[in-house]
Amino acid sequence: MMKKIPIAIARGDGIGPEIMDAVLAILFASKANIDIHEVEIGEKVYLRGESCGIEPKTWDIIRKTKAFLKAPITTPQGGGFKSLNVTVRTVLGLFANIRPCVAYNPFVKTKHPNMDLVVIRENEEDLYTGIEYRQSQDTVHALKIISRPGSEKIIRYAFEFAKAQNRKKVTCFSKDNILKLTDGLFHKIFDEIAKEYPEIENEHWIVDIGAAKLADTPEVFDVIVMPNLYGDILSDVAAQIAGSVGLAGSANIGPTLAMFEAIHGSAPRRAGQNLANPSGLLLAAVMMLAHIGEPKLAETIHNAWLKTLEDGIHTYDIYKEGISREKVGTKEFAEAVIQRLNQKPKELKPVHYRSMSFDKIVQASKMKRQKKELVGVDVFIDSEHTLDLLKDKLEKDLSPLSLSSISNRGVTAWPNPMPETFFIDNWRARFVNKIKGKPITSQDILDLLKKITDRGLEFVHTESLFNFDGKPGYNLAQNE
Numbered sequence: 001m002m003k004k005i006p007i008a009i010a011r012g013d014g015i016g017p018e019i020m021d022a023v024l025a026i027l028f029a030s031k032a033n034i035d036i037h038e039v040e041i042g043e044k045v046y047l048r049g050e051s052c053g054i055e056p057k058t059w060d061i062i063r064k065t066k067a068f069l070k071a072p073i074t075t076p077q078g079g080g081f082k083s084l085n086v087t088v089r090t091v092l093g094l095f096a097n098i099r100p101c102v103a104y105n106p107f108v109k110t111k112h113p114n115m116d117l118v119v120i121r122e123n124e125e126d127l128y129t130g131i132e133y134r135q136s137q138d139t140v141h142a143l144k145i146i147s148r149p150g151s152e153k154i155i156r157y158a159f160e161f162a163k164a165q166n167r168k169k170v171t172c173f174s175k176d177n178i179l180k181l182t183d184g185l186f187h188k189i190f191d192e193i194a195k196e197y198p199e200i201e202n203e204h205w206i207v208d209i210g211a212a213k214l215a216d217t218p219e220v221f222d223v224i225v226m227p228n229l230y231g232d233i234l235s236d237v238a239a240q241i242a243g244s245v246g247l248a249g250s251a252n253i254g255p256t257l258a259m260f261e262a263i264h265g266s267a268p269r270r271a272g273q274n275l276a277n278p279s280g281l282l283l284a285a286v287m288m289l290a291h292i293g294e295p296k297l298a299e300t301i302h303n304a305w306l307k308t309l310e311d312g313i314h315t316y317d318i319y320k321e322g323i324s325r326e327k328v329g330t331k332e333f334a335e336a337v338i339q340r341l342n343q344k345p346k347e348l349k350p351v352h353y354r355s356m357s358f359d360k361i362v363q364a365s366k367m368k369r370q371k372k373e374l375v376g377v378d379v380f381i382d383s384e385h386t387l388d389l390l391k392d393k394l395e396k397d398l399s400p401l402s403l404s405s406i407s408n409r410g411v412t413a414w415p416n417p418m419p420e421t422f423f424i425d426n427w428r429a430r431f432v433n434k435i436k437g438k439p440i441t442s443q444d445i446l447d448l449l450k451k452i453t454d455r456g457l458e459f460v461h462t463e464s465l466f467n468f469d470g471k472p473g474y475n476l477a478q479n480e
Helices: 016-029 043-047 056-063 084-091 148-164 182-194 207-216 228-242 279-291 295-310 330-339 387-395 442-454
Strands: 005-010 034-039 067-070 096-102 116-122 132-134 140-142 169-174 201-206 223-226 249-253 258-262 372-382 401-408 411-414 426-433 458-468
Touching: 005 016, 016 279, 016 295, 016 330, 034 056, 067 279, 084 258, 096 148, 096 228, 116 148, 116 228, 148 169, 148 182, 148 223, 169 182, 169 207, 169 228, 182 201, 201 207, 207 223, 207 228, 223 228, 249 279, 258 279, 279 295, 295 330, 372 401, 372 442, 387 401, 387 411, 387 426, 401 442, 426 458, 442 458
Parallel strands: 005 034, 005 067, 067 258, 116 223, 169 201, 169 223
Antiparallel strands: 096 116, 096 249, 132 140, 249 258, 372 426, 372 458, 401 411, 401 426
């Protein structure tokens, strides 16, 4: 007898326990060779005092299994609670989020019957690091972090995925016309890596017009790779326009571990009513089976699910008069899938799993280190002084640094202020080296900060300015 594959599961909150029961019923009926290790995460754990919704002992259980199948969880309202999804993805290094978005026309209503795309979302960086600060009465800041290794891993993974799955094109979405350094780096690395895959078509879209094109003509896309925030938003959009967010599953893949989940939430209003559609979590489980080396079983369950849709057996969320034949509950839908195991759809295209290649993990390449030179500092100051008074306090006797500009919310305030510009109480003062041929040091910046505080000003944040191989690693303010 084959040794069972250990799988961690979490029943989650809201509709989570019901849809997990339905999915497990299908897995066991199909004789999946898995050994279930149940863990508790989510709302109850949050309320026991764990701010991330997961207890320390749970990490060890998950690490000892081959994969983690997670139902949706509820994060309690109010401050102080961290996103469990983000915590699991980042702590376990699950850098790649894969979300297939497929239309099931004519059995699930959609305006895009030929839609069949995959969103591959970076999972560890961007604004989802959650690094935020309140710096003044008026201002809060969030740090958007894009790294070369993080970008290279996800972009190369997208091309490897496309290659393994016979996909023809990889598209990158970014906003590098505005975010020239962060999104600019993501786009630059995409162009570099695309050259290594000449057999796969590649293209780049600015995210706003790309999103419009996705909503209007999704069939022109195949694989789309994006930074974290854009990928989260647009994978939900893509799933909904394909037919329903409730039908979409996702995989979160790292070098040693993987988590599989539906992309929808815990829907507490629908809990306990035998109404919820288990399809998203079921398709996540199908992806899990492919990942753990059971592609034939994944194929069997997926085709049975397609046959169920095709036979018009639908839960309330996708039930449509004239399209659906029978409205069923969560349990009844699972039973219908079980009855169709080993059957294939006749009108919908049957799936064939060779391997999902989720275990094709890629590492970032080693890059040549660039010469890094400290050339100045941006000092963020919380002040209700007038601009003229602030400038007077910052201009005098700050050698070897000198004030080069003052900006407010990224717009130039000095020199050349515009009378229409709206200012708040958080100012960015830029200081640069005024002595040519003599490099500045970190001690020069510390001395500058002391002079600023001695003049009654409060600095709340600093950013050192560096050149890399002579090129600025910082940008200018608007109108600077």
